[in-house]
Amino acid sequence: MDPAAGPPAMRYRVLGPVEAWSSAGERLALGPPMQVRLLAVLMSQPGTAWSIDQFVDELWQGRPPKSAAGNVKTYVWALRRALRSPGFPEPAILAEATGYRLVLDAQTLDSAAFDDLTQRGYHALRQDRCSDALRAFEAALALWRGEPFAGLPGRGVLLSVRARLEEQRSSLLEEVADLHLRAGRHNELIEPLRAQIDGDPLRERPWGQLMVALARAGRRADALATYRRLHRQLSDEVGVEPGPDLQQLHTRILRADRELSTFGARPPDKPPPRLVPRQLPAPSTLFTGRTRELARLTTLLLDDTGPAGTVVVTGTGGVGKTWLALRWAHDNLHHFPDGQLHVDLGGFGTPTQEASPSAVVVRSLLPALGVKPLEIPAEPAAQFALYRSLTADRRLLVLLDNARDAEQVRPLLPGSARCGVIVTSRHTLPGLVAAEGAHPLALDLPSTAEARQLLVRRLGAQRAAAQPAAVDELISRTARLPLALSIVAARAAARPTFPLQAIADDLAESRGGLAALATDDAATDLRTVLSWSYRLLSADAARLFRQLSLHPVADISAAAAASLAGAPPHLIRPALDELTRTNLLAEHSPNRFRCHDLLRAYGEELTDVHDTAADRSAVRKRVLDHYLRAARAAARLVDAGHQPTDPPPDASLPAFADHRSALAWFTIEQRVLLAAVDEAVAHSFNAHAVQLAQTLTPLLSRLSRWHDLAAIQATAVTVAQGRGDPRAEALAHRDLALAHLQLRRYGAARRHLRSAMARYDQLGDRPGQASTHLHLAWVYDTEGNPAEALPHARAALALSSSSDDRRGEAVALNSLGWSYARLDEPARAIVYCEEALALQEEVEDRLVTAHTWDSLGFAYHRLGVHPTAAACYRRALLLYSDAEDQCGRAETLVRLGDAHQAEGDHDTSADLWREAWTILDRIGHPEAVELSERLAAHR
Incomplete structure (x- = not known):
């Protein structure tokens, strides 16, 4: 053990009976079985917070006693006591707002160590370092002491985790056998392979490896007898023959082929991460029938070893492609223990609406796979590579709905053949079928019986049975198209006193066609139904x-x-x-x-x-006026210093009581607001595009949506340049720099700030110059160079003072104070910060005031006056909480913890750091890692 690593940590074991060992090497008594089961649930997903209700569901599986919730709390209390150790004084089970979670170093849990060793082995194998791979694989297998969670009921989350671990172990045993065969150790493999086959007789790869080992050992007759035994077993138990690879191997042994290689080697993949996405929407309640198509999906997507392959479900618009995909997916969730991803690709919206680019889609999928926003690579190629890596060797279902073409889908295919992929599209996507081996599934109209079942379900059996001829005519007139049927059924259900024949007669009198979705078969013409609905409107x-x-x-x-x-x-x-x-x-x-x-x-x-x-x-x-005016009102409440250009008046605006309601509105509307920027550019409303981008900056910043901010500000730069508007261009460069700064792209941030400064210099805009200097100071300080930040803060103060910008002066004074504190000149820092606070009484900006109290606290901390520093930090925390600025609150919590640490109050400092870490980790802030290391060192 590395002596610098500190005392040994506690160890947790789930690869066998559940155990916990103290840092002193003693096995801990964990209590009664139900208590052990609760610990097993926590260890199955370490770091995940479990609510009381979730514990109740897992422990009692739908039949809890009345005292279940109280029992859970008792078990947690008892386990906390049991898990205390001289080397680990803090309780391992922490209380969260949402429940309880187990905190541990990943390498102290044997299943996590198994995953890590497996990944190292596959990495070595990819580099053709076979001996290193074998050592890692055998070390991983040596961690196993029996069945995972042995002795505990196999249900709920333990069932899925146990299945995943056992599948990984079986695959690893096969990889180890393959490496021994490569090394010529066939004689040593024969008995272990026989034992492996006895334990899991339906996995074909070990059978093939045993046949190769026997044949290489000169036991050709035994190898052929092994194949006959497998053939009988598969035929009797499953009703199938051995796969084509085994059949070919059998033929080569019959021919006495002396060049037998290893059997069934698969490319090594990364083990699946623990995060399990569950993104499927609910299936339609109107779905009926489609028995043949559901069975076909099962045949194409599932084989004896689990999920595999890609299916393209094609058909006319409204035929029920998504309904079918969701119904099958929900019926087969158990085949996808690593989760389900879903995305609407928007391939067929309005004629002018662009489909969602795959580069945008992949950025939305990465967080579902555990990637924090600030960890997403900047370049699309790197994003796709990361997506493929995270989906490799996982049993995922990926539903790519409403695709426009093969090029939109191809980059989103997972990095593993073990994933099931369903693509729905109105096009047949021949390129995907030809190049990627996807299976086409053409979805035709439902049968008459299925169409009738849909209507009966919506209208009620009694009403449908009373008018059977009218039901038949409705089915005929709507061409049995599910979308058309649902519209007609809704129309009839909304008018329960109307005879169904009257609705059928209206359909008969209405003619037309939907040109954009026309087909060769007039029975699938949607305009008949849609125009009929439209004609009835006021x-x-x-x-x-x-x-x-x-x-x-x-x-x-x-x-x-x-x-x-x-x-x-x-x-x-x-x-x-x-x-x-x-x-x-x-x-x-x-x-x-x-x-x-x-x-x-x-x-x-x-x-x-x-x-x-x-x-x-x-x-x-x-529409653009509405969103511009509403976003402007929200931005002003969120950031008092934000003063965008007044937009034209609007017919209606949401009412914002305060900045909290403004942020809540933006959280709901952010998708349409971002789309509105593109819509404005597409229809030559360039002024709206630039103003919207400017207005959204404080809103996106507060929610840490830096990728989106970078995208719209890049658009704003281009549009402003095209309009010859240097002021708008300068502001767009400045806000684009802000996005790059938060994404830790310091060089790009400085380049855009220099461009902004050049425009502001051209305009003689002193407030703009001052703001840009402040941003430059921020960049240099964040990079760790406060000496370079200082002259920019001074320049900002001079410019703000000369232009009588009181808020700008206050911000610049605070920036100077912070820089001097960072340069270990706390006395000068305090003077500037107190002067800033005096100015802020005039401008009444809660965030600027919060920043200054934080800077003042930091200066007093550097001066060694820690009680005063703590008091300043607490003033800042109140203001950050009021402004709902989580990032600022977290950073101040860290510094308040430092102040308590300096006073010797280690418990309070740890509590404050832990609270800060929770916030930073949630928003994906890079400082969360550093703070986590500090907490570990504190323990």
Whole structure:
């Protein structure tokens, strides 16, 4: 053991009976079986917080006693006492807001050490270092003492973790056998392989390895007898023959081939991480039938060893591709113990709507696989490589819904053939089938019986049975298309007193076609159904339906719909209700609506026919005005120093009580706001694009959405340059630099700040110059060079003073104070910080004041006056909490902990650091790692 590593830590074992050993090498008494089971649940996912309800479900599996919750707390209390050790004074089980979690070093848990050794072995194998790989693999296998969690009931989370670990062990045994065969140790392998086969007789790879070992040892007859035994066993127990690789090996042994190589070697992959994503939406309650297609998916996606392959489900719009995929996925969750990923690729929205680029999609998938925002690589190629690495050797289901073409899908295919992939698309994607070996599954119309079942489920058996001829005609007129059937059924269900024949007659009289989605078969023509629904609308609802198709995304609030229509909210609500009742719009949450992409496409066709280009342009402008004005109001509440250009008046705005409600609104609307920037550029509303980007900066910053901030500010730079607007260009460069700074791209941040400074110098804009100097000071300080930051802070103060910018002066004074404190001149720092506080009484900016109290606390800490430092830090914490600035709060908590540590109050300092670490880890801040190491050293 490395002497610098400190005293030995506690050890936890799950690869066999569950055990815990003290740092002194003593096995700890863990208590009764139910208590041990609770510890096993914690060890199955270390670091994960479990709620009381989750513990109850895992321990009693749906039949808990009335005292279950109290029992859980008792078990936790008893385990905390049991896990105390002279080398580990802190309790290993920590209380969280959401429950309890087990805190331990990963290498003290044998299953984590097993994963680490396995990964090292595969890494060595990829580099052809076979001896190193073998040592790592055998060290990993030596950790096993029996079945994982031996003696505990195999259910719930323990069942899935046990299955994953045993699968990894079986695969590793096969890799070890393969390495021994490569080294010519076939005689030594024969008996271990026989024992391995006896334990798991349906895995084919060990059978092939045994046949190779016997044949190489000169026991050709025994090798052939082994194949016959396997053939009988598979035929009797499973009803199948050995796979083609084994059949080929059998033939080569019959021919006395002396060049037999190892059998069934697979490329080494990284073991799956512990994070298990569960992203599947709920299946449709209207789904019926499709028995043949569900069975076909099972055949294509599952084989004897588990999930494998890619299936492309194709068919016309509205035929039920997503319904089928979700139904099958939910029915087969147990085959995918490592989780499910889902993404709507947006391949077929409105004709002008671009599909989601794969580079954008992969950035949204990485967090689901455990990657923190600041750990996402900057370049798309690196993001795709990381995605493939994280999905390698995992049993995942990936549902890529609504794909436009093969190029959109190809980069998103996982890095392992063991994953199941379902792609849904209106195109057949021949390139994916030809180049990637995907299996096509064409989804035709449902049968008449299945269509009738859908209607009966929606209308009720009694009403359908009373009018069978009308039901048959509805099925015929809607071409059995599930989307059309659901619209018709909703129309009938909303009018329970209408005869079904009257609805069928209306369908018979309505003709037309949906050109963008036309097929060779007139029975799949959607416009018949959609135009029939549209014709029944009032004039106001029909106009709103057309206008909604021009909204940047499918999701819209009632307030935004009112602005889009140019009417007060109370006048637009009846039209929204009418569209909802006719299923042309869905109110998926209070005052929020969503329109299916087929309906949006139909609405856009209608607006092209019925509305002028000027009308459409006016709708888009009202939408952009709405989001610009609302975002501006939110930004001003979140950041008092944010003063964007006033946008035009708007018909309706959300009401913000304070900065908290403003942040809540932005959290909901951020997707549409980001899309609105692109929409403004696409339709030549360049001023709106630039102003929106400027306005979103404080909102995105508060939520640490640095990748999104970088994207829209890059757009703003380009648009501002094209418009010849140096002021807007300068601000875009400055805000783009902020994003690069937070992403730790210091060189890029400095380049953009120099560009901003050049524009501000050209304009003679002193406040802009001052702000840019402050950002430069921030960059140099974050890089660890406060001496370089100091002249920029001085320049910012001089510029702010000369332009009578009181807030700018306050910020610059604080920056000077912080820099002097960092340079170990605390007395000078205190003078500047106190002067800054005096100015802030005029500007009343809670965040600027919080920063200054934090700087003042840091200066007193450097001066050695720790009680005063702590008092300043607590003033800053109150302001950060009020502003909901989690990053600032965490950084001040760290420094407050330092102050208590300096006073010898180690317990309080540890508590403060732990609270800070929780915040920093949640937002993916890089300082979380350093703080974690500090906490470990403290223990």
